[in-house]
Amino acid sequence: MHGYGQYCPLARGAEVLGDRWTLLIIREMLHGVTRFNELERYLPGISRSVLAQRLRHLTRMGLIEHQDGAGGQRPEYLLTEAGRDLRPVVDVIGTWGARWAFGDPDPAELDPDLVVTWISRHLAREHLPARRVVVQFDVTGSATRRYWLVIEPDDVSVCMQDPGFGTDAVFRADARTLYRVYLGELTLPEAQRSGRLDLQAAPGMAGQVPTWFAWSRFAPAVREGAARRAVRNGPDPG
Amino acid sequence: MHGYGQYCPLARGAEVLGDRWTLLIIREMLHGVTRFNELERYLPGISRSVLAQRLRHLTRMGLIEHQDGAGGQRPEYLLTEAGRDLRPVVDVIGTWGARWAFGDPDPAELDPDLVVTWISRHLAREHLPARRVVVQFDVTGSATRRYWLVIEPDDVSVCMQDPGFGTDAVFRADARTLYRVYLGELTLPEAQRSGRLDLQAAPGMAGQVPTWFAWSRFAPAVREGAARRAVRNGPDPG
C-alpha cells in the first residue's frame, strides 16, 4: 500500500512528493536541468534505477513531460505547469530546513564539485560586466581541487581545466568555508577577515567581484537559524 | 543510508519531514491533537510501532516535546516552535496537492468518521450562537451512520449516540458528497440543489446553519483544481 487512504489535499500532495529523492529532482529541474545523466551527476548517491523510476512516476503524475529523443533531438525532461508550481513548496521546505534543521555539515557532505556548481547557478547577472569573465576556485583540503567558472553574458560553465582565457579573480578556501559562505552562514567579508577565505583579483576589479555572486536563496533563513543556535549554545567557536 | 549526503537546506528539511506519515502527524498536531491514541485514531492505517518511531524521531529533531505522564498527568506530545513553524509547509503542500494532485476519491478513502471530525474542526466561531448547539449528520451509504456534533461555546465533540439535548439541524448526504462539500469541490447550495445533500433546520434557523461551517482551508485551491480539470475533460458528469 502506497497511499494514505485519506481524501485530503495534504495526503495527496505527500503521496506524489514524498518519495525519497523526489524533491531534490524537482529542485534540479527548477534550476533548468533537463537531462537524465545531468540529473544523475547533480544528485550524487541516487541510483540510475531510482532516478528512472522517479521520472516515470512524476511523468505519470503530470509534473514533468518527457520529450522523446526522436529526430536527432536529445531526450529531455521538462516541468509542466504543475511541476513549475512546486517552486513555493521547495522554497518553504528549504526555508524551514535552513531555520530549524540545519546544523553543521557532515564531512562527507562537503562535495567540492557540488558547491562550485551551486555557486555558478546563482550569479548576479545585473552586476556582471557585459564581457566574458573567468573566476577560479581553489578548494583546499587533503588535495586542492581547482575549478574555473567561465561566465559569458548568456552562459555559465564550470571547467576543471584552465580554459586559457586568463583569470579575473581567484577564490581560495576549504569546502566547508565555501559552503558556509554560499549558504549565508558566513558573509564573504567575515570569511576573509577570519582568514578562512582568500580572494585575489586585479586591483581595479577587487571591489566588484563580490557583487557578482548572489549566493543561496536560503541564505537569510540559514543566518537566522545560525543566530538562534548561537544564542542557545553560546558563540560559535569554529 | 538515510540522508542525502548534501549540505543543503532543502535536503535537510526533506530528511526530517520526508518519512512516511510524518506530515500527516504534523497536520494532526497543528490541529491540537496531543495524545498517542488520539493520533492513532485520526490516522487510520498507521501502525502503533511506526507512530511511536515517528514521535521519537520528531522529538529528537526538536519538532515536538514529550511531556512525560508523571504526577498523574496524562502524557502529551506538544509542538515546539520549530514544529509550529511547519504550518506554512503543510499549507503550501496541501494547496499544491489540491490544485494538481486531487482527482476523485477512491471509495476506500471515504471514511465517514474522518470527514465528520474534520468538519467539526473548522467551525466559524464568530457565526455560532453563544449557547450550545447540536448538529446531526446522517452519512448515508450501505449502512447509514449517524453523528451528533455538540458545539459548546468553548468545546466541540463528536458523538455517535444522541446526546439528548435536542437537535438544531440535520445534514443528510453520502460520504462522497460530504467530503466534496467539506473540501470545496461543491458548495453547500450546489449540493442541495442537486439533491445530493439535504439540510433540515428549525424555520427560524435555516438561514444561519450554513454560516456555522468554515469547511476546509484548502477549499479555494480544490475548487481551482476542479475547475481546471473540468475545462480539460469536459463538464463533470457525476
Add this chain to the structure above:
DNA sequence: CAGTATCCGATGCGATACTG
C-alpha cells in the same frame, strides 16, 4: 491509556552489467 517487543513479508534501493 500509552506505549514496547517481536515477527516476518514486501519493497525500496544501490550496484552492476547490458543495450540501442
Add this chain to the structure above:
DNA sequence: CAGTATCGCATCGGATACTG
C-alpha cells in the same frame, strides 16, 4: 548519451501480542 534489466541485501512497516 540515455536509459533498462537483474540481483540481492537492508529496512520499512503492518500485525499482533504484551506490559506498566
